[in-house]
Amino acid sequence: MNLKSLIKPAICFVILLIIFFITWLIISKFRGNKQNILTEEEQLAVKISDMPPNLKPIRDWFVQDFDISAKSAICTEGEGVNYKVLFQENRNERLSIASLTKLMTALVVLENYDLNQVITISNDAVNQPGGQGFLKVGEMFTVKSLLYSALMESNNDAVYSLAETIGVGKFVDLMNSEAFKLGLEQTNFVEPTGMSPDNYSSVQDLVKLTRYLLESQPLIWEILSQKSFRVSTSDKNFHHEVLNTNELLEKIPNIIGGKTGQTDEAKGCLLLVLNNPKTQNNMICIILGSNDRFGEMEKLINWVNQAYRW
Numbered sequence: 569m570n571l572k573s574l575i576k577p578a579i580c581f582v583i584l585l586i587i588f589f590i591t592w593l594i595i596s597k598f599r600g601n602k603q604n605i606l607t608e609e610e611q612l613a614v615k616i617s618d619m620p621p622n623l624k625p626i627r628d629w630f631v632q633d634f635d636i637s638a639k640s641a642i643c644t645e646g647e648g649v650n651y652k653v654l655f656q657e658n659r660n661e662r663l664s665i666a667s668l669t670k671l672m673t674a675l676v677v678l679e680n681y682d683l684n685q686v687i688t689i690s691n692d693a694v695n696q697p698g699g700q701g702f703l704k705v706g707e708m709f710t711v712k713s714l715l716y717s718a719l720m721e722s723n724n725d726a727v728y729s730l731a732e733t734i735g736v737g738k739f740v741d742l743m744n745s746e747a748f749k750l751g752l753e754q755t756n757f758v759e760p761t762g763m764s765p766d767n768y769s770s771v772q773d774l775v776k777l778t779r780y781l782l783e784s785q786p787l788i789w790e791i792l793s794q795k796s797f798r799v800s801t802s803d804k805n806f807h808h809e810v811l812n813t814n815e816l817l818e819k820i821p822n823i824i825g826g827k828t829g830q831t832d833e834a835k836g837c838l839l840l841v842l843n844n845p846k847t848q849n850n851m852i853c854i855i856l857g858s859n860d861r862f863g864e865m866e867k868l869i870n871w872v873n874q875a876y877r878w
Contacts, residue, residue, distance in 0.1 A: 625876035634871040639857025642771040646849050659772040662754050663856045666829030666837045667722045669762030676742045683712040686802045696724040708802040719791045720812045724761040731760040765833035771854045778852050792825030815862050836861030846878040
């Protein structure tokens with residue numbers, strides 16, 4: 569075999585080696601880039617998890633800002649010094665709050681009444697505007713039963729019955745005194761039910777009130793978390809089933825509790841407290857002056873979950 573006969577196979581072999589080497593380089597580069605991309609994502613997740621609580625959550629600016637038609641809204645997350653505002657719209661504007669008033673009503677009751685005290689329903693109570701009409705003159709209920717009715721079905725008859733026990737004027741004074749002690753500078757009450765447009769607050773003040781109630785009054789959230797409750801008279805006879813006015817219960821996960829409100833002047837109002845499973849912190853979302861309080865609240869919560877990374 570001479571030299572010339574070996575040249576052609578050698579050239580072919582070298583060409584194959586070159587093709588193989590080039591293919592190997594291309595594949596290695598592709599795999600390396602893909603691995604680097606995954607590593608960067610993993611590194612970002614590690615960086616976020618290692619951040620101090622006061623720097624989280626991180627806003628994802630690829631998600632557009634949320635546009636809400638309600639007059640005012642806010643959403644916050646966190647505890648203590650790590651409390652963060654995630655969304656706000658006119659947070660300090662004074663607006664009528666309708667039956668969100670009943671959160672302050674409940675606070676005054678819990679700080680001044682015996683839950684087992686028996687109250688007799690009066691004629692003035694059953695004639696309250698906006699009442700549910702379930703209570704009758706002369707019927708007797710414990711304070712606790714009336715509180716369930718007032719908070720869950722927003723029964724104005726029950727609220728007035730609670731207030732007139734110590735005098736409606738004195739009761740309202742206590743409501744405003746509590747607001748002053750809590751530093752609610754945009755808040756004022758003229759009656760205990762929420763029917764008056766002169767019961768006003770701001771979403772920022774309502775966050776302060778809610779945070780205080782979460783710390784000090786667990787019974788309120790036990791009541792507001794329930795879909796229904798069987799109310800009995802003071803002699804243990806079943807009276808009627810209370811249905812919660814909050815349509816988002818069992819629809820949105822991790823709800824701790826919420827309160828609804830609706831009048832012609834205030835429009836739709838809604839306050840929700842949720843547990844954030846990513847941090848185990850409380851998330852407080854409030855909407856005032858909405859024509860679609862439940863729909864806008866759902867959209868707000870969905871936006872927050874998309875727009876922030878914990």
